[in-house]
Amino acid sequence: MNYRFIPSVQEVKASAVREILKFTQGKSIISLAGGLPNEALFPMEAVRSAANRALSGNQRALQYGVTEGLPQLREKLCERMASRKNMHVSPDEMILTTGSQQAIDLLVRVYLEPNDIVLVENPTYLACLQVLQFRGVKIIPVQSDADGMNLADLENKIKQYSPKMVYVVPTFSNPTGNVWSLERRLGLLELCRANDVLILEDDPYGELRFRTDGGQAQGTANGEDPYPTIFSLDQQADERIVVYTSTFSKTVAPALRTGWAMGDRRVIQTMTRVKQAADIHSSMLDQQILYELLVAPDFNLDEHITLIRQEYEERMLLMKGLLEGPDWQETNWITPKGGMFFWVELPSGLDADALLKVSVSKGVAFVPGNDFYAAEPKRNRMRLNFTHSSREQIETAMKILAESIGEFVARS
Numbered sequence: 111m112n113y114r115f116i117p118s119v120q121e122v123k124a125s126a127v128r129e130i131l132k133f134t135q136g137k138s139i140i141s142l143a144g145g146l147p148n149e150a151l152f153p154m155e156a157v158r159s160a161a162n163r164a165l166s167g168n169q170r171a172l173q174y175g176v177t178e179g180l181p182q183l184r185e186k187l188c189e190r191m192a193s194r195k196n197m198h199v200s201p202d203e204m205i206l207t208t209g210s211q212q213a214i215d216l217l218v219r220v221y222l223e224p225n226d227i228v229l230v231e232n233p234t235y236l237a238c239l240q241v242l243q244f245r246g247v248k249i250i251p252v253q254s255d256a257d258g259m260n261l262a263d264l265e266n267k268i269k270q271y272s273p274k275m276v277y278v279v280p281t282f283s284n285p286t287g288n289v290w291s292l293e294r295r296l297g298l299l300e301l302c303r304a305n306d307v308l309i310l311e312d313d314p315y316g317e318l319r320f321r322t323d324g325g326q327a328q329g330t331a332n333g334e335d336p337y338p339t340i341f342s343l344d345q346q347a348d349e350r351i352v353v354y355t356s357t358f359s360k361t362v363a364p365a366l367r368t369g370w371a372m373g374d375r376r377v378i379q380t381m382t383r384v385k386q387a388a389d390i391h392s393s394m395l396d397q398q399i400l401y402e403l404l405v406a407p408d409f410n411l412d413e414h415i416t417l418i419r420q421e422y423e424e425r426m427l428l429m430k431g432l433l434e435g436p437d438w439q440e441t442n443w444i445t446p447k448g449g450m451f452f453w454v455e456l457p458s459g460l461d462a463d464a465l466l467k468v469s470v471s472k473g474v475a476f477v478p479g480n481d482f483y484a485a486e487p488k489r490n491r492m493r494l495n496f497t498h499s500s501r502e503q504i505e506t507a508m509k510i511l512a513e514s515i516g517e518f519v520a521r522s
Contacts, residue, residue: 179206
């Protein structure tokens with residue numbers, strides 16, 4: 111059979127993260143590669159109880175549902191987004207998706223045509239780049255630093271390319287862990303509104319805030335979010351230019367595969383029509399379990415997230431202490447204020463792909479930074495995950511990585 115795949119499929123590279131995870135399955139390799147939450151922190155008993163309640167005497171729990179998602183869960187999410195993030199929408203301005211990855215895919219399908227222009231941070235989330243590449247979109251990187259996109263370069267790129275959309279991960283971004291300043295968030299909003307450019311705000315890590323900045327990350331004295339979403343800063347609710355997406359994968363469990371998107375009613379309705387054609391609806395059983403979890407009298411999601419934050423921050427501080435040791439003196443990195451990753455600049459001239467081959471042979475995997483770039487990749491970058499591995503595994507892995515780096519440095 112001569113399989114005649116469409117040309118855009120050939121342009122999409124396999125995810126480096128997924129390929130590394132597949133390679134490490136069932137092997138005695140410590141993986142710092144994936145953006146995996148820690149299984150020991152999954153609320154197993156609470157989820158089991160919620161599943162029992164969802165199924166108890168309720169045959170409809172296994173029935174088809176509406177494409178937009180379980181109405182009760184959307185209502186609870188609207189309440190949570192309003193109280194936690196000052197984001198006010200009605201249930202018909204929200205759609206539940208199979209993880210936030212599907213939300214990205216649906217918006218790209220309904221809004222972008224081949225050769226449309228999308229501006230992104232550089233580096234940025236690898237799986238979004240894959241979606242854009244598959245659609246045949248032209249991806250233009252904007253100069254970025256620890257505070258977000260450079261607004262002067264953003265303005266120049268908007269004038270030069272007339273983009274249709276900007277994709278950003280402004281809070282604890284993947285892969286860098288950067289947090290956009292308020293000035294950059296407001297600047298992006300102002301420039302995009304003035305030029306009729308849609309903003310896709312991806313926020314999978316926003317709940318995972320640490321206390322590394324003197325406690326400010328946990329909130330301000332007047333209760334304001336120290337890292338307000340761009341969606342919440344957009345006050346023109348009658349003409350929204352931001353589509354926001356997030357997920358339960360990082361706060362409850364990835365296997366429940368439930369994310370959501372919020373935006374203008376017209377955008378959500380259009381995404382819903384495409385989702386009907388794609389999969390009819392996401393798992394209704396998973397959504398009912400999550401709803402039962404949110405209304406359970408013996409489970410508090412905010413308390414659970416506080417536990418996750420504390421555990422992840424301890425692991426982050428452990429890895430930070432190791433990175434500050436003598437074996438890592440020729441590397442550069444920024445202490446994460448939240449999220450799951452360290453973004454490490456290796457010694458000049460050291461290729462992270464070559465380093466990976468050596469470290470895997472010694473029993474440690476990480477993600478080279480090359481594939482996270484939309485253009486002009488820096489090959490001496492690596493992403494290290496600190497949330498999934500145990501403390502003992504982190505110590506062992508960092509020692510092996512330091513030894514591997516030392517071998518390359520000694521040769522140069």
